[in-house]
Amino acid sequence: MSTTLQPVPFPQWGLGLERPMLIAGPCSAESRAQVLATADGILREAPQVNVFRAGIWKPRTRPGGFEGIGEAALPWLAEVKQRTGLHTMTEVATPDHVEAALKAGVDMLWIGARTTPNPFSVQAIADALAGVDIPVFVKNPVNPDLPLWMGALERFHAAGIRRLAAVHRGFHWFGASPYRNRPMWELPVRLKAACPALELIGDPSHIAGDRTLLGSVAQQALDLNFSGLMIEVHHAPAEARSDAAQQITPKELAALLGNLSFRRSSAAPHLRDELQEHRDLIDRLDEEILQKLAARMEIAERIGAFKQAHNIAILQPERWRRIMQAQHALGRALGLAPAFVQAVMDAVHDESIRKQTAVWERARASQPHPPQGSPAAVNDADNRTS
Ligand code: PEP
Ligand code: MN
Helix, strand or coil: CECCCCCCCCCCCCCCCCCCEEEEECCECCCHHHHHHHHHHHHHHCCCCCEEECECCCCCCCCCCCCCCHHHHHHHHHHHHHHHCCEEEEECCCHHHHHHHHHCCCCEEEECCCCCCCHHHHHHHHHHCCCCCCCEEEECCCCCEHHHHHHHHHHHHHCCCCCEEEEECCECCCCCCCCCCECCCHHHHHHHHHCCCCEEEECHHHHHCCHHHHHHHHHHHHHCCCCEEEEEECCCHHHCCCCHHHCECHHHHHHHHHHCCCCCCCCCHHHHHHHHHHHHHHHHHHHHHHHHHHHHHHHHHHHHHHHHHHCCCCCCHHHHHHHHHHHHHHHHHHCCCHHHHHHHHHHHHHHHHHHHHHHHHHHHHHCCCCCCCCHHHHCHHHHHHC
16 A cells, blocks of 8 residues: 655646536436436536546456447437536546547546556557646546556646646555545645645445445545545446446435535535634644654664664564553543554654664764774664664
């Protein structure tokens, strides 16, 4: 799993489209009648939807499933656009798909979770889009790899695509989970932190995999300031040829949207002062936390020098076990989640070890040829990795 990311300075990223951006439509376009019945239903029941989605080329894990209607379904999307005024959107996975979708006047494209992780495919699609001004929505890769997700976005950016959005559809992960794909919310949050202008769209359908969980996942995305949602809608979900368990009817979509609380992306003017007071407190505490961490590391260095002078190994598992016991007890008393306490203390411990190791290395560098058999020669790597 790869979850760290440096900030990328692309201020012009962003959709420039309405917010909240609501995308709805079937997993797959199956027939003209199904596409039109679903689009008409969406327009009638949930007129706040801005974009109609439908997969035309369906990447299936194993051959033999419904692989989509292909190009023959493109005119149906054009018909949807003409009769409902909705923007249209489909998935592209090859330059041929791009060419056909553009020719048919599709308004927006998405890159599927099985395409995003393949830089060759992404580059080929990006090349096919060079010079075309069309919004591109990049789904996260199936595996929780943040640089891969960002890499795909960067390839489109380099091809001149400026209206870019990232779609969070959850990650394949082993182990029990109520979700088809685990949300791992920290990943889209980190992507947004690295690239603040980039818009995030939540795809609760593919995260949940089950229509009963859609509401809570959708709400969580909105609470995290996502710019919109993509939700799979079918006029008769039970008959759907793909993703039947997660699709909902247009009526159910209207109920779902009606129950969601859409958040402001920033505070209204009369609330700003109060919010600012809280933020000032947070800023001060963050400052104190860093100052305390710096003080802690200074002492770790002193301990490192002491251990080095007396030939004592850096890693002392028993001491660390006692620290963690005490910190977990304190964390519990303060109402902090054990996983959070663990993550913070692991980071502190890693840095302490790094600092102390640096003391040893400096000492070795200043004494290039320690006499054979001396304590300095004996204590080396074995001790540090024990
Ligand atoms: C889809 O949107 O229907 C789809 C195939 O999604 P994903 O690529 O996220 O699995
Ligand atoms: Mn689907």
